[in-house]
Structure formats: structure tokens, C-alpha cells
Amino acid sequence: xxxxxxxxxxxxxxxxxxxxxxxxxxxxxxxxxxxxxxxxxxxxxxxxxxxxxxxxxxxxxxxxxxxxxxxxxxxxxxxxxxxxxxxxxxxxxxxxxxxxxxxxxxxxxxxxxxxxxxxxxxxxxxxxxxxxxxxxxxxxxxxxxxxxxxxxxxxxxxxxxxxxxxxxxxxxxxxxxxxxxxxxxxxxxxxxxx
Amino acid sequence: xxxxxxxxxxxxxxxxxxxxxxxxxxxxxxxxxxxxxxxxxxxxxxxxxxxxxxxxxxxxxxxxxxxxxxxxxxxxxxxxxxxxxxxxxxxxxxxxxxxxxxxxxxxxxxxxxxxxxxxxxxxxxxxxxxxxxxxxxxxxxxxxxxxxxxxxxxxxxxxxxxxxxxxxxxxxxxxxxxxxxxxxxxxxxxxxxxxxxxxxxxxxxxxxxxxxxxxxxxxxxxxxxxxxxxxxxxxxxxxxxxxxxxxxxxxxxxxxxxxxxxxxxxxxxxxxxxxxxxxxxxxxxxxxxxxxxxxxxxxxxxxxxxxxxxxxxxxxxxxxxxxxxxxxxxxxxxxxxxxxxxxxxxxxxxxxxxxxxxxxxxxxxxxxxxxxxxxxxxxxxxxxxxxxxxxxxxxxxxxxxxxxxxxxxxxxxxx
Numbered sequence: 001x002x003x004x005x006x007x008x009x010x011x012x013x014x015x016x017x018x019x020x021x022x023x024x025x026x027x028x029x030x031x032x033x034x035x036x037x038x039x040x041x042x043x044x045x046x047x048x049x050x051x052x053x054x055x056x057x058x059x060x061x062x063x064x065x066x067x068x069x070x071x072x073x074x075x076x077x078x079x080x081x082x083x084x085x086x087x088x089x090x091x092x093x094x095x096x097x098x099x100x101x102x103x104x105x106x107x108x109x110x111x112x113x114x115x116x117x118x119x120x121x122x123x124x125x126x127x128x129x130x131x132x133x134x135x136x137x138x139x140x141x142x143x144x145x146x147x148x149x150x151x152x153x154x155x156x157x158x159x160x161x162x163x164x165x166x167x168x169x170x171x172x173x174x175x176x177x178x179x180x181x182x183x184x185x186x187x188x189x190x191x192x193x194x
Numbered sequence: 195x196x197x198x199x200x201x202x203x204x205x206x207x208x209x210x211x212x213x214x215x216x217x218x219x220x221x222x223x224x225x226x227x228x229x230x231x232x233x234x235x236x237x238x239x240x241x242x243x244x245x246x247x248x249x250x251x252x253x254x255x256x257x258x259x260x261x262x263x264x265x266x267x268x269x270x271x272x273x274x275x276x277x278x279x280x281x282x283x284x285x286x287x288x289x290x291x292x293x294x295x296x297x298x299x300x301x302x303x304x305x306x307x308x309x310x311x312x313x314x315x316x317x318x319x320x321x322x323x324x325x326x327x328x329x330x331x332x333x334x335x336x337x338x339x340x341x342x343x344x345x346x347x348x349x350x351x352x353x354x355x356x357x358x359x360x361x362x363x364x365x366x367x368x369x370x371x372x373x374x375x376x377x378x379x380x381x382x383x384x385x386x387x388x389x390x391x392x393x394x395x396x397x398x399x400x401x402x403x404x405x406x407x408x409x410x411x412x413x414x415x416x417x418x419x420x421x422x423x424x425x426x427x428x429x430x431x432x433x434x435x436x437x438x439x440x441x442x443x444x445x446x447x448x449x450x451x452x453x454x455x456x457x458x459x460x461x462x463x464x465x466x467x468x469x470x471x472x473x474x475x476x477x478x479x480x481x482x483x484x485x486x487x488x489x490x491x492x493x494x495x496x497x498x499x500x501x502x503x504x505x506x507x508x509x510x511x512x513x514x515x516x517x518x519x520x521x522x523x524x525x526x527x528x529x530x531x532x533x534x535x536x537x538x539x540x541x542x543x544x545x546x547x548x549x550x551x552x553x554x555x556x557x558x559x560x561x562x563x564x565x566x567x568x569x570x571x572x573x574x575x576x577x578x579x580x581x582x583x584x585x586x587x588x589x590x591x592x593x594x595x596x597x598x599x600x601x602x603x604x605x606x607x608x609x
Binding site for chain 2: 002003030033053056057059060063064068071072075
């Protein structure tokens with residue numbers, strides 16, 4: 001067990017250190033590299049929770065696409081070495097991010113993390129949870145006494161079912177946000193004169 | 195066996211290394227003389243050592259083989275001085291590169307500059323973690339294996355960009371900008387072509403994909419095979435698509451400023467990348483370790499197929515001249531992109547109509563798909579090939595045309 005603790009602490013230190021580096025390092029290019037590092041470390045934490053799919057998608061999207069776009073944007077910015085000059089919006093920004101952090105912690109603490117359908121399944125899954133290190137996977141669920149059909153309904157494609165089922169509205173809202181961002185980027189890039 | 199069965203939960207069946215028979219073998223052997231945690235560590239390190247050395251040695255073999263083959267293709271000899279057929283050439287190269295001065299240019303971002311070769315090699319090594327070398331022999335058979343390989347290969351783009359930026363050199367930055375543009379564009383058709391493979395196999399695990407290939411997928415989905423090889427040539431910065439390191443234009447692109455051991459590592463990452471991608475081609479399209487007596491000779495079939503992949507890459511490299519950047523983008527968006535979408539739609543329809551009640555496909559179904567898709571591939575390659583044809587100027591430019599002011603390049607004050 002101590003080995004897993006070691007890996008967990010190493011990943012956490014890298015993730016938090018990277019996140020701190022993003023806001024504290026003056027050089028914008030280095031800050032975006034720090035961001036990529038923090039993303040990779042969070043991906044490692046996902047692996048430790050047996051959520052390989054999330055981990056892989058985290059690296060594919062956040063490191064492979066978003067961090068690269070960040071670096072592209074940084075490259076097109078002036079005064080990369082100096083970073084942003086301090087301005088009067090620092091205090092409001094601090095308040096807003098503190099509120100967001102508080103909301104996230106409150107959600108994480110109060111959420112009932114057993115999202116399995118049916119009360120019987122829930123109890124068995126909790127049993128699996130106690131046996132497994134992180135999120136139970138198919139083998140843990142079988143060990144906890146679920147039938148193969150139940151295991152299939154719970155583990156495989158559960159994320160897809162939730163994304164296309166219960167959470168389809170937020171999912172689509174996010175894609176609308178991305179569309180808005182793309183159009184906004186086009187409008188900014190075209191400039192005013194033309 | 196005393197360590198495996200202990201109740202500490204150190205080796206559950208789903209652990210990252212847990213499913214690997216080689217790991218169990220070393221683990222149990224070491225556990226006779228060492229405590230459990232130590233044998234866990236030792237066996238993990240031994241497997242990592244084997245894999246890392248296999249990839250680096252393989253990269254050396256690829257670099258030698260590529261130069262020999264290129265020599266033959268270009269009607270010359272290639273390296274032939276040291277060892278049988280010049281096979282020790284990579285060792286000589288390495289000795290030369292290690293003894294060279296290791297320069298960090300003035301004004302470079304030292305930390306980022308040093309990190310780049312390490313990240314590039316690490317990305318290549320990580321890709322081997324999910325490759326099934328023989329029946330049931332992979333470091334870990336992830337259920338999201340295909341996505342894992344894509345995710346790991348996307349780390350390369352960030353490393354290349356960092357190399358260009360940290361070098362404090364215009365040419366390196368140009369090369370990096372080109373490389374990232376190519377990488378980001380070609381990611382799309384490659385992922386779309388792999389989607390068809392995943393759909394027919396019904397799984398993203400590389401082991402399951404090999405098992406599903408009663409008919410090798412390069413017959414079932416020739417379009418996906420074509421798009422994957424073309425896209426991967428581009429992602430590896432190989433010759434028809436190598437504007438990122440075009441030596442006649444921008445010296446050496448993003449690794450212009452690298453020398454000594456750092457340059458050696460970048461080269462190892464490039465040749466190792468060829469090796470890993472050939473392994474992927476063998477696994478995804480050439481049925482991996484499958485073949486006669488696959489239980490015992492699986493590694494041999496896998497190696498043969500990997501070398502077929504490497505030979506294909508060298509063949510492509512020696513056949514086609516370098517494209518311009520706009521031509522590369524045209525090939526991606528006007529040619530490979532529609533081809534991969536056609537492949538995807540065809541596969542979706544075929545799987546929908548041919549599958550049985552369990553959602554699986556029989557061998558006969560796969561042959562039907564192969565027949566339809568081969569005809570479709572020929573037709574659509576011919577059709578979409580028309581869109582990327584360059585207009586060839588047949589007659590010499592007239593005097594009037596040469597005196598004209600070229601639009602868009604007008605000098606200041608002419609407007």
C-alpha cells in the first residue's frame with residue numbers, strides 16, 4: 001500500500017506545484033508548460049482511481065490540444081518574458097476564484113458518489129468500493145457479488161450512458177460554448193477594419 | 195507464490211502490472227529471496243529496463259536499416275564500413291554524438307531546452323506499453339489502448355513546440371510552427387480512420403483488436419490503412435511531409451540548435467517513433483501476432499509485420515519528393531479527411547447491417563466488408579485525388595506575364 005501512497009503524493013505534489021507555477025511564474029511560456037505538467041499529473045491521479053478512460057482523454061484533450069493552443073496563443077502575444085502587468089482586477093479575481101473553489105469543495109463533499117442504478121446494486125457497489133483502492137472496476141464488482149449482467153450495466157459504457165442520457169443538456173451547452181468561442185476567435189482574428 | 199496471495203492488496207488482478215505473465219514470473223522468482231515490496235519494485239524495474247532497451251536498440255536497428263534501404267533505393271551502397279553490412283554503424287554514430295560538445299545556445303530557456311529530448315523519448319517509450327508483442331504478452335492490455343497510444347503521441351507536439359521556442363532560433367521556431375500545424379491537422383483523419391477499426395473490432399483494447407482480425411484489417415478497411423499510413427508519415431515528420439525539418443529551407447527545423455547527446459536522444463525518438471508506429475500498424479491492420487502456430491511463434495510474426503511496416507515507411511520516403519506546406523494541408527483536408535469520413539460511414543453501415551444479434555461479425559461478414567471496401571477505396575481515391583492535383587503550367591510564361599506586378603507581393607507605396 002505504501003507504494004501507492006508514494007505515487008499518489010508524488011503526483012499530487014507535481015499537480016499542485018504545476019498549478020501554483022501557472023500563476024506564480026512570470027514567463028508566460030513556462031507558465032503554459034507548467035499547466036501541461038499539472039494536466040499530466042491529474043491524468044496520473046485518474047489512473048490511480050482505475051479511471052483509465054478519463055486519464056487518457058485528459059491527456060489527449062488537455063495536454064495534446066488545449067495546452068498546445070495555449071502555447072500558440074502565448075507565441076502570438078507580446079512581452080512573453082514579463083507576463084501580465086498587475087492591475088486593479090486582482091482582488092475581484094481572487095474573490096471569484098475563492099468562491100468557485102468553495103463551491104467545488106462543497107460539491108465534492110456533499111455528493112453521493114455511488115451513482116449506480118437500484119438500491120441493491122448500490123450496496124454491492126459500496127462493498128466493491130471498500131475492497132478496491134479507487135473507483136471499482138469490473139473485477140472488483142464481480143468479486144463483490146454482482147452478476148455479469150449487472151456488472152455490464154454498471155461499469156462498461158457507464159460514462160457514455162450518463163453523457164448521452166442524464167447529462168445531455170450540459171453536454172450540449174458546453175458544445176455551444178465551444179462554438180461561441182470559435183466564432184469569437186474568428187471575429188477577433190478578422191479585426192475591425194475589414 | 196507467497197507474495198501474490200497476501201491480503202495487503204498489493205497485487206490485485208486489475209493492477210497495472212497485474213495481468214502480465216512475465217511480471218508474475220519475475221515477481222515470484224525474486225520473492226523467494228527478497229521481501230514482497232522489494233520484489234514488486236525489482237520486477238517492475240526489470241520489465242521497464244527490457245522495454246526501454248528494446249525500443250532504443252530497435253531505434254538503432256531502424257536507423258541502420260533505413261540508411262541501407264535508402265542507399266539501395268537510390269542506387270548507392272549506404273553505410274557498409276563497420277560490422278556485417280555496416281550493422282555497427284549506429285554504435286559509431288552514438289559514440290560520435292556522445293563525445294561531441296553539448297551546447298545550450300545563448301539566450302535559450304535552459305530548463306525547457308533540456309527537457310525536450312527527455313519528453314520526446316518518454317512519449318515514444320510510453321507508446322510501447324500497450325503493444326501486444328505476442329499472445330497475451332503486453333506490459334498492460336488497457337481497455338482504452340488505442341486512445342492511450344493517440345494520447346501519448348500527442349505529447350510529441352508539445353515537446354516539438356517547446357524545442358522551437360526554447361532554442362532562441364528563428365529557424366527552430368519556424369520548424370516547430372510547421373510541425374505543430376501538421377500534427378494538429380493530421381490528428382483528425384488518423385483518429386477518424388482508427389474509429390472504423392475500433393468499430394469493427396468492438397473494442398479499444400489492442401489485444402482484442404488483434405483477436406478480432408480473422409481477416410486482417412488492411413483488407414477489411416483499405417481506406418483506413420491508407421489514411422493511417424499517410425497520416426502517420428506526416429506525424430513522424432517523414433519525407434513527403436517533412437517541411438518541419440526541411441534541410442534545404444530551414445536548416446534542420448526544430449532541432450537546429452541541438453547537439454551531442456540531446457541530438458542523439460531526439461534522433462532515437464524519431465527512429466523509435468517509426469518502430470512504435472510500425473508496431474501499431476502491425477497490430478491494428480496486419481493482425482499483430484496472429485499467424486501459424488501463433489502460441490509459440492507469435493513474436494516472430496509480430497516482428498516480421500513490424501519490419502514490413504518499417505519497409506513501407508522507407509519505401510514511401512524514398513519514392514516521393516517533399517511537398518510544400520500548403521500542399522500538405524491540401525492533402526490532409528481535401529484528400530485524407532473525406533477518405534476517412536467515407537471509410538467511417540461505410541464501416542458504420544456495414545457493421546449495422548451485417549452484425550448478428552450479439553453485435554459481432556463472422557469471418558464471412560469480414561470478407562464481404564473487404565470486397566465492398568476495396569472497390570470503394572479504389573473509387574474514392576481516384577475521385578478525391580482530382581482535388582489535390584496541381585495545375586501544371588504547360589507553356590513558358592510570356593513576356594507580358596513576367597512584366598506584370600505580382601498581386602499580393604506589391605512593394606510599399608504602390609497601393
